[in-house]
Amino acid sequence: MRETTKPISQQKWPVVTAWVIIGIVTVGFLIAIFFTPVNNAMRSATGADTPADAVVKSQLIKRVEASKTGNAATDAKINQAVSKLKTTKMSTIMSAADNQQKMSQLLNADTGLSQKQSEAATSVIFNNTQYKQLRKAVAGGHWVQAYQAYQQLSDNGAISNLKNSVSE
Template sequence: MHRAPRKKRRWPKILGFTLLGVVILGILAVVFSVQLNNGLRSATGKDTPVDTAVKSQLVRGIEAKKTGDASHDALIDKAAETLQQTPMKTITEAAGNQQKAAELVSQTTGVPEASAQVVTQAIFNDSKFDGVRKAMANGDWVQVYQQGKTLSSDPDIQALTRLVQ
């Protein structure tokens, strides 16, 4: 007796290859997320969704410092608004260039250019800030967060933070 040839099932192979492709694309997106985000920012000239999310988290942190004192809270609101309005491209460029950093500080805070130069010179000459500055200049927000955690435990930075508040 002769049997009819079995029909090959191709859909499991197709589904398998499709799932494998999606997994590989997901892994590549995670591995190259910093480069993709920076590329998208460069291509569009605007903040990316990742940039917007980072700014949103920073604004929440800034607004959490409100004390109920009207003058203090007005400064907090101004800082949050300034951060929201400053393009991330400007911030990343300033993190890698002392002159641009001084200009950004002067423009966003209203302090004289000479004072902004002194502040940025201190930041660029102190090796404590190198990691966070380089990560910020590269747009690596995970590394910026990790470096920020390290900085926040530094006694000198804690003293400076108490002075500013």
């Protein structure tokens, strides 16, 4: 009986498929590793928000809008903060996360908080070590780490404490 063999082109497909899959996984891994530096380099080179910044900012805006209370005065301040946030570059927010005076000025200008309230908020944020991880992540443009730090602060009540200290 005669032995039939597959043509050479059919024998190569499993090898080619394996290399393609390995290549895709490698590229995905490299993107994951170098995402933050590339994103920060794009921001520095263009001076504008990157697509990742736009996503982060839209999520931040959603969170701020979700805090509306139904009180007309409070909601007007929230609307003002949202409109200012939409026009504020992420590079400005990042530099404020690493400088207490800049953060106080940014909060005062963009949120409707008084100068006294802005200073109180930044004092808490910069003098309490539990906010350090969030500040450093935002200052470095590490959005996943910033989100994780924010979630941790929300879970342990630190965000609520900050809001209460500002409103006092």
